[in-house]
Every structure is written in structure tokens, then in C-alpha cells.
Amino acid sequence: xxxxxxxxxxxxxxxxxxxxxxxxxxxxxxxxxxxxxxxxxxxxxxxxxxxxxxxxxxxxxxxxxxxxxxxxxxxxxxxxxxxxxxxxxxxxxxxxxxxxxxxxxxxxxxxxxxxxxxxxxxxxxxxxxxxxxxxxxxxxxxxxxxxxxxxxxxxxxxxxxxxxxxxxxxxxxxxxxxxxxxxxxxxxxxxxxxxxxxxxxxxxxxxxxxxxxxxxxxxxxxxxxxxxxxxxxxxxxxxxxxxxxxxxxxxxxxxxxxxxxxxxxxxxxxxxxxxxxxxxxxxxxxxxxxxxxxxxxxxxxxxxxxxxxxxxxxxxxxxxxxxxxxxxxxxxxxxxxxxxxxxxxxxxxxxxxxxxxxxxxxxxxxxxxxxxxxxxxxxxxxxxxxxxx
Numbered sequence: 001x002x003x004x005x006x007x008x009x010x011x012x013x014x015x016x017x018x019x020x021x022x023x024x025x026x027x028x029x030x031x032x033x034x035x036x037x038x039x040x041x042x043x044x045x046x047x048x049x050x051x052x053x054x055x056x057x058x059x060x061x062x063x064x065x066x067x068x069x070x071x072x073x074x075x076x077x078x079x080x081x082x083x084x085x086x087x088x089x090x091x092x093x094x095x096x097x098x099x100x101x102x103x104x105x106x107x108x109x110x111x112x113x114x115x116x117x118x119x120x121x122x123x124x125x126x127x128x129x130x131x132x133x134x135x136x137x138x139x140x141x142x143x144x145x146x147x148x149x150x151x152x153x154x155x156x157x158x159x160x161x162x163x164x165x166x167x168x169x170x171x172x173x174x175x176x177x178x179x180x181x182x183x184x185x186x187x188x189x190x191x192x193x194x195x196x197x198x199x200x201x202x203x204x205x206x207x208x209x210x211x212x213x214x215x216x217x218x219x220x221x222x223x224x225x226x227x228x229x230x231x232x233x234x235x236x237x238x239x240x241x242x243x244x245x246x247x248x249x250x251x252x253x254x255x256x257x258x259x260x261x262x263x264x265x266x267x268x269x270x271x272x273x274x275x276x277x278x279x280x281x282x283x284x285x286x287x288x289x290x291x292x293x294x295x296x297x298x299x300x301x302x303x304x305x306x307x308x309x310x311x312x313x314x315x316x317x318x319x320x321x322x323x324x325x326x327x328x329x330x331x332x333x334x335x336x337x338x339x340x341x342x343x344x345x346x347x348x349x350x351x352x353x354x355x356x357x358x359x360x361x362x363x364x365x366x367x368x369x370x371x372x373x374x375x376x377x378x379x380x381x382x383x384x385x386x387x388x389x
Contacts, residue, residue, distance in 0.1 A: 017386045036275065037275045040278045040327055041281070044129055056112060112192065113151045158200065165249070191274050361385035
């Protein structure tokens with residue numbers, strides 16, 4: 001009789017942002033992030049790294065019931081110590097997957113996987129955000145050690161992403177052989193996809209001298225104004241993209257995670273968790289059933305059906321579950337200053353609203369000032385800090 005798989009390590013909502021200073025009382029919400037999760041809205045580009053680091057830090061605190069002891073080589077059958085037996089092979093694989101302490105006990109070496117677009121785009125976004133915590137603690141020994149256990153897979157095009165999702169698996173060859181991009185050294189415990197929707201989009205260039213088509217009422221809520229501004233700049237879906245194109249990626253990702261979970265159907269390993277982070281989408285983002293590029297004569301459908309659009313959050317709920325969607329939106333506030341407030345709402349916690357803010361953080365002590373302290377220049381005050389309000 002097979003035993004049930006253990007419950008995965010729960011990631012708190014506070015894991016989206018870096019740990020707060022020890023003197024701060026804003027530790028963030030402790031409610032666990034459901035799996036799968038489909039989060040849309042503005043969020044820092046360092047969020048997938050913080051999620052992975054937080055998970056690995058929790059995984060390093062090994063519970064007593066996960067400790068295992070490997071049989072010493074002296075207890076193997078004759079011939080096994082020469083690599084001729086099954087026990088020697090199993091022991092070598094176990095040694096590859098655990099870290100031993102002085103007593104010979106070990107724990108599984110948890111790993112995380114982040115899948116995103118091009119490497120240059122991801123790196124530029126982190127550099128532009130210039131988060132103070134990553135700048136100050138990114139070189140710490142423990143942080144570097146955990147960063148080494150995060151597998152990164154970059155997909156510059158949509159075709160690269162589709163191929164990766166179809167082929168991704170755990171490596172079965174010997175460790176000394178070079179690893180292929182679609183092979184993982186170990187099945188990850190958490191899979192995070194960052195800004196996959198950008199592969200379906202193009203950059204929108206707006207002339208600052210051209211007024212917007214719609215006139216914004218100055219008395220409107222601040223959130224509505226910010227949403228309208230975001231729609232005028234940034235990224236937009238290509239005209240040839242329809243709802244099934246994007247949902248196919250969600251479905252393929254979930255099938256990939258199911259495949260990874262099936263590689264080790266052991267009672268010792270929990271199922272892999274799945275998190276989608278889409279900073280370029282909003283709660284109103286939608287896609288047509290039929291792309292606009294298709295000729296009207298070919299569809300033979302009424303105008304209503306041709307122009308029908310499906311909200312992406314509805315498609316995500318249909319594929320990932322009714323408790324998978326999380327939405328980040330600008331929070332209405334009368335405060336003025338160099339910070340912006342946002343609200344986080346999750347289907348898994350109806351009625352709960354978690355507030356966060358984005359504000360400027362100082363430059364490092366080693367940074368050489370390029371302007372006088374009294375000069376107000378955007379972008380020269382340091383990076384951005386996201387924290388819970």
C-alpha cells in the first residue's frame with residue numbers, strides 16, 4: 001500500500017518581497033501561497049528570486065522525519081563497492097541528492113526552477129529596479145549558495161518556450177557529462193514562470209507630445225488613472241494572438257509539472273508547486289477567440305462572435321482552479337509623494353485585501369553621487385523597494 005505524499009513546504013505571501021529589516025514591524029502576511037497560483041499585476045522583477053530563496057531557506061530547515069541515513073560502503077554486498085551492484089548505484093544517486101552532515105545523516109537538496117523570457121530582458125529589469133536588499137545581500141554566502149540551487153531557463157522566443165515545456169525532464173546520465181538545456185539535475189520543488197505573456201506582446205512607443213485618445217477626469221480614482229496610463233505605454237498583445245494561444249502555454253506548463261511529479265512518485269517527496277507571475281497583465285486583460293488578423297470571410301461568424309473577447313483571469317481559473325488567481329492593482333490613496341500603493345487580492349482568500357507599496361530606496365554607501373544632494377533627478381536616488389504596508 002502506497003503512502004500519501006507529504007504536504008509541500010508552504011510559501012507565505014510575504015515571500016514575494018525581500019525580508020524586512022529586523023527592526024521593522026511590517027513582516028507581511030503569513031497566509032500560504034496556493035499552488036498553482038496565477039498572479040497578475042505590477043510586481044518587482046526580483047519576486048521570482050525571492051520566492052525561490054524563501055522556499056530554499058525553509059527547505060534547509062530539515063524536519064526530523066525527513067532525515068535519512070545512508071548505508072556505509074562497508075555494509076554493501078561484495079562487489080557493490082566497485083560499482084557493480086544496484087546498491088552502489090542507488091547510494092551514489094542518494095549522495096548526489098543530499099547534503100551529509102558529520103554523522104552521515106542528510107536531507108534532500110531542494111531546488112527551484114525559474115522560466116522566463118530572454119536573459120537580457122530579465123537582467124535589465126532587475127538592474128533597472130536596483131533593489132536595495134539584493135544590492136546589499138546578494139553577495140552573502142548563504143544567499144549565493146541558495147542562488148546556485150535555482151535553475152534558470154531563458155526562452156527568447158515563444159518557440160523556445162514551447163520546446164522547453166515539451167522536453168523538460170530530469171537528467172539520468174552521469175554527472176560528469178554536460179547537461180542539456182532541457183535537462184535538470186534534480187526535479188525542482190517549486191516552478192516559477194515570470195512574464196511569459198511578454199512573449200506574445202510587442203513594445204508600445206507613445207509620443208509624449210501626443211495627448212491620449214481618452215480624456216481622464218481629474219476626479220477619478222487614482223487607480224483608474226494609473227491603469228489608463230499603463231494601457232498607453234508598455235506592452236500590448238500582438239494582433240495575431242488569440243486566447244487559445246496563451247491558454248495552451250498554461251496547459252503545457254501544468255502538464256510539464258505533472259510530468260516532473262511523476263518522475264519520483266515517492267512518499268518522501270512532495271509534489272512540485274507552480275506559480276505564474278505576469279507583471280504586464282491586468283485584471284481587465286483579455287484576448288479574442290479569433291485573432292483580428294483572420295479574414296472576415298473565412299470565419300463565417302457574426303460580428304458579435306468575431307469580436308468576442310475572453311478575460312485571461314477567466315481562462316486561468318478554468319485551467320488552474322477557482323482559487324488560483326491573484327490580482328495586484330493600484331490602491332486608491334490620497335497620499336502624495338515618491339511612493340505608490342497597491343493592493344493584492346486572492347481568490348483563495350475572499351474578502352481579504354493586502355496592501356503593499358513601492359518607494360524609492362537609497363543608493364549604496366559606496367555609490368559616488370553624480371549630482372548634488374539638493375538636485376532632484378529621477379533615477380539617481382537609488383532603486384525601488386517593495387514592501388508590505
